[in-house]
Amino acid sequence: MPGFNINGVGDGRSASNLKPVYGYTWEIDSLFEDPGNTTALLAKDATLPTFSIGKETVDGSSLTYKYAGMVTWEDVRVTFYDVILASDSPGSSNTKASKILKDWRERVWAHSTGLKSPSEYKKDSKITTYTLDWIKNVTWTLRGSWPSIVKEGDLTYTSTDIKVIEVTISYDWAESDESNSN
Secondary structure, three states, X not given: OXXXXXXXXXXXXXXXXXXXXXXXXXXXXXXXXXXXXXXHOEEEEEOOOOEEEEEEEEEOOOOEEEEEEEEEEOOEEEEEEOOOOOOOOOOXXXXXXXXXXXXXXXXXXXXXXXXXXXXXXXXXXXXEEEOOXXXXXXXXXXXXXXEEEEEOOOOOOOOOOOOEEEEEEEOOEXXXXXXXXX
């Protein structure tokens, strides 16, 4: 891996002792506090929590002073493959992934109940990243998360790609935990 140390960063170890974190070693521990259902889902890709800090300015007599403003957490997006479990019958009207995502969506809104109370649908979700050796790197907890967009994917006769389901997860803020990292 190319790179170098600056001012002893990394305890003065050479770059050959550093282990990179790759974008393909991660897992979703739970979505919306529903860990049992995620075992039936195959995630294709996901984004990690990202925040931006707004800027407040105050004009002085000859300068403009800048201060941190409101923090905004960007939505996380997860793409799932639409799969049927081997035990499901081939003619099943609901695939397992579609059923799980429909249940999540109906926690927020259903035609029979309307929009639910935030205390019913805002739950915590967890995404963990690992090193190449599957050593925990960091776990992100999305506080107050809920599925704000569930897109069932497109249908086409011009491609043999696997159908995907895209979920946009809105949340209040995220916390990172590196306590078990090596």
